[in-house]
Amino acid sequence: MDLSAQTDRNPGSNHGNKFEQLETILPSPNSYRSASGAPGPNYWQQRADYEISATLNDETQRLDGSETISYYNNSPDPLTYLWLQLDENQHSKNAESAKFDGSKIQEKMGMKQLQDIMGHNLDLGNHIVSIKDATNKALTYTINETMMRIELPVTLLPGQKFRFHINWWYNLSNRLTTGGRGGYEYFPDDDNYLYTITQWYPRMAVYSDFQGWQNKQFTGRGEFALAFGNFKVSLNVPADHIVGATGECANYAEILTAEQSKRWQQSQISKEPVEIVTLSDAKKTMQQHSKSKKTWVFHAENVRDFALVSSRRLVWDAMATNIEGGKKVMAMSYYGPEAYPLYRRYSTKLVAHTLKSYSKHTFPYPYPTAISVEASNGMEYPMICFNYGRAEKDGTYSEATKNGMTGVIIHEVGHNFFPMIVNSDERQWSWMDEGLNTFCQFMAEQEWDNHYPSQRGPAHKIVDYMKLPKNELEPIMTNSENIVRFGPNAYAKPASALNILRETVMGRQLFDYAFKTYAKRWAFKHPTPSDFFRTMEDASAVDLDWFWRGWFYGTDPVDISIDSVKLFRVAQSADTESLNNRKKEERDRQNISSIRNKSEGQKFTLESDSSLQDFYTTYDRFASTPSAKQAYDELYSKLSPEEKKLYDSNNYLYQLSFSNIGGCVMPIILEWIYTDGTTETEKISAYIWRMNEQNVTKVFAKTKEVKSIRLDPYRETADIDESNNSWPREYQPSRFELFKQQTLPRGSTEGGNPMQRKVN
Template identity: 75%
Template sequence: MNKRSCFIASLFLLPGISMAQNIGNPGSNHGNKFEQLGTILPDANVYRSASGAPGPKYWQQKADYEISATLNDEKQRLDGSETITYTNNSPDALTYLWLQLDENEHKKDAESAAFETSKIQPKMSTRDLQTIIGHNLDLGNHIESVKDAAGNSLKYTINQTMMRIELPKVLLPNQKFVFKIVWWYNISDRNTIGGRGGYELFPEDGNYLYTMAQWFPRMAVYSDFQGWQNKQFTGRGEFALTFGDYKVSINVPADHVVNGTGLCSNYAQVLTSQQLTRWSQAQTAKEPVEIVTLAEARQAMKGNVKTRKTWNFHAENVRDFAWVSSRRLVWDAMATVVDGGKKVMAQSLYGPEAYPLYRRYSTKLVAHTLKVYSKHTITYPYPSAISVEANNGMEYPMICFNYGRAEKDGTYTEATKNGMTGVIIHEVGHNFFPMIVNSDERQWTWMDEGLNTFCQFLAEQEWDNRFPSNRGPAHKIVDYMKLPKDELEPIMTNSENIVRFGPSQYAKPATGLNILRETIMGRELFDYAFKTYAGRWAFKHPTPADLFRTMEDASAVDLDWFWRGWFYGTDPVDISVDSVKYYRMDTRNPNLENAYDRAVADRALESISAKRNRESGVDFAVNTDTALLDFYGKYDKFATTPSATQAYQKLYAGLSAEEKALYDAKNYFYEVSFSNRGGLAMPLIIEWTYADGSREVEKISAYIWRKDERHISKVFAKTKEVKSIKLDPYRETADIDEINNSWPREYVPSRFEIFKQQVLPRGSAPGLNPMQQTRGNQ
């Protein structure tokens, strides 16, 4: 990495520095938040243009794989060999290659386990204790050999989860290098060891579910903006990977069902004739067809055949390959048509415990997700998308692992159903970010998780208008934004250094994009720009600067202030209505102004003493003794005189038509003062409630804060008297204090209840779920 690249990367990675503070006028009340990002973003070059599009000399590497793998279901071991063809499309001469060995994260001496902090809690799970004590299992990659195409051994070095292969000669631009790796590893129990891939044992039937991910040595990314991405895998920051073509053969027990990235090319050899017929029917089905039925899965769960089968898959232009294998899987599928008329096979695989939920919902959710994402980003390009119930959530090209199991009686809670709905949409959606729009997850988690969570929100809301989305609506991020500054970090923080991972990298960026779409840019401009970004960077490696620049380039909306505040800073939104002053115009019309002056004078003379004197029947001297009434006692100084009327008529006659319109209009002028207490600039969205009960909402751009970022005032002319004012009535800016959003102040009561304490037996749950209750009442 050269010095300039290192400097640029550090701007994105330093967790303790808010880039929002990189300003030229720190002591002032202006000239800070609305300055352009300038040197915060890397310079445009021939690889990445200032518009946010790939430059004329953009390049990326390619890695093609031919893999053979054998699953040992008795020992939970995987043996494999792979041939990699690596194409150097860069302008650089390479002397070594870097590969990822992610299984080494599970080794007993893995560094990532040592540097994680821990505490003893009042209740410790077995997994908690195992994390502290460690394990003595033989986990991690075992590399048997690394050889070139001619069979010559290659020198290699393993540093934790990364392996460097020394090239026998320099790999020049536009050259290819072919090499072969033979390896094996013991598959880990992901429910006890943790991690994304591994096995799950079902003790009641003695069978295993294998979700095979990060299972083979994979090429690291070599890019124009940072060189080799060889930052160690510690379990959090996910993967930067190279696109390529795959041919994969997977040998498993003959009664297993296998599915994975790409398409299987030998269904005729691995399926029964009935299953093959059902697969054919699914190609045009409008409802999911069970390729492997529940009855067939239950039958397979009873036996353990000794014969084996090999499933062959191929996939083009993907960045990874994952697969599932088990004898206890139902498999259903149906065809769906996405934007542009392309047919895709939506598929699901799940065990009996997930059947009540997955049979009804999973494949239809896959199809729905593909359609919505294709509408908002790019047309889904792959032939298949698969949802696997594995009691977790993780994504790979064309296949993802999700959760959603019912109770033993087949019932489930609404929370389980909604959680399953959200996780399937989310993990299937990852096909778009980052499997296709291939950002570097090890550096910028938010570029895949945040963008995908935003699209997940769009898909959830198009699934059900009342779906309880937890991430996306602005008011849902408020509790996080309220936290003390020392508990927060900017979105633009490296994945490994983030404390509150979900709010920071999923929810806040998703919320920010939704605020851009609904409040700052508007749907039309945002949707066009977002589709432009997805189209520009499909099957490429974008950086944050490419997203930021494209959104502005395609919309003509200056968003630097928003990126600076929302992505590089930790300030919250808290805009307060501080005061409201009412003004009226002096029209010089005595018929109007004299009455107004009379009312003002009467109010000035009024006091509590005067009021009580009248109410108590005081005999005022000027009323009982008429001799006290002189000229001024009888004179009405607010009466309209002919001379005053003539003077006004003369004034009015000399006015232009425009000026007469101003005089004739009955306007109410309100000078409203606002303060930016949180620090993060946002548009002003004001709901006016008038005395006649009608309402009006108007929006003022965030640029109203550019000349004073702390306090502003603005005068509004209204044709009706205003009764009250409310900021952000639809809760669309993530304002953390809604009490100061109204004039006059509105206070919403919280509730409490009185109850008789009930002591439940230890370990028992408070009642049945609603489905069980309903059944009991029937």
């Protein structure tokens, strides 16, 4: 459905719709959110602090925890209940989300596909043991799928705090078979587990000024809306495990060996990654399987979530990184032996690069650490993310695997900025974190390697999606759960749109200033789409409502056609005689009324009243027509110097007619190829379509003869049909490829492995 079409003020017309302002679509500004896109003078948001203790059982893959939550009501509203998220309930055998998706039998099906159809009898999901207030009094609660409502014993008034305790446990799921972002992966060759612990504790839902409680159910796709707060987390795990987590570890001195402590100190000043836990250490530990326990303690301030990795089969390296403003951040990576050939060389340096690139385009990275974990996955949390990138058993890897790893590390580390700091509601608007982050990822990829094959960001990469039938598309401004092609819609199309804004519509200087303004305004706050749209215009003085309508509220593709090209030359002496002949023809050609009046004997007043007759009554202005040369010389002599210069220039005037076949208005970018071999690129603002959104004609004056014309020569606008982009028309060959379809880890890519062929 085209959302922008629902608000057309001039439906059925060829103008007055696509350039209409968004006032009727965007929410009205108020004291919480201003018309400029900045937080208003009365902006507020809630806060939730956590103290968590958890124990990991490596024998049963179970996690037991207790937590104390301090919830601060900074809103102007009195609250009688609180909503918490229980995301692990999405894995429950009775979860509603496991039943409402369609399914069908295919010729080849994997275990997860069959399990999704058949269901499971595993005891998965949150088990709430008790919920008590600060006085140890039991609280009443209700669980609805992945959401839990706690009844408050007394109304929580504005400015008050409520402190309560929850005891809980759940069985960790096999992430590779059950699916999901967190859980475990088992390695049978060495009988060890890799635990990625995410969405693991009952956590506060967001209560905001624009929607109240965000208690939309978690079904697995739409991610998270969370409040900021401080965390103190104690993790009791097998003594030979290495733990990486959100925040800073408070007890390395107790946990690390003397040698590891020394390496950790070295990493604080090293310009190269230092292995705190080496590959040799990890391989040795993998054989031990300690039965004793150790407790790791982490602190994190002003974060919206907490995640961790725990395993005995991890290499851990770290390197100090100085970002914009001179702040030191510890860039770190955790990875197994199978990822060592790639991660040891690239991961931590990619973390550091990402922090520097994003800081340049948004704001200086504020946290003390940033971690990349290889987990055959792709998912993000504050200061820690889980990525893809394993080599073959012989240590080789394909270029596609390397590029895929590069992209996913940049992407997931980049999520620290969107939405971990610029804290949009992922469950409602996936594009506000995935799309903005993918755009920044594209810039970081290109800054990493000028030849990096970015798959999302360049305008032409979104063409195949935008040319799909309308009934297979939905606007970017669509709820996460309702998007059919999630990757193109929430990631690629917004990234392409922002790249077009930066490179083609606004220009880098205006765009970069406005984008950075948005990021700084909404760091550690909860922005909405209207805050983004308004800020981009407010900080640039560029009217972009037509762009938001077309790219974010609509599904029309870009398809501009050069329909015709006509050449005109300035009329000179040879044309004067033709002009006089045409005027004489006009004199002799009578209109039908004149002819019939005369045939009916009409008495004409001028003929019957001689007093009305003068010189011009009998004068024939064409009887003594001067020669063409005389007429031109007389005309030329009366011209001003500027007019004579124009006539003498003998310009080529090219009249081009364009049609907007796709419907999405965009700038017209032309490349003129002249007969002398030179070229010229010219851009016409999208506003050329404002009086007629379907067809426009424009004349271009050129001093040289044109051989050919090409529309959108650098493929800047995502035009879906390039066969009508040239004059004269050019032949456009089509191709297709055969490929082997397979399921790959999230964030990965496929391709051949010439490194392996060379080695073997």
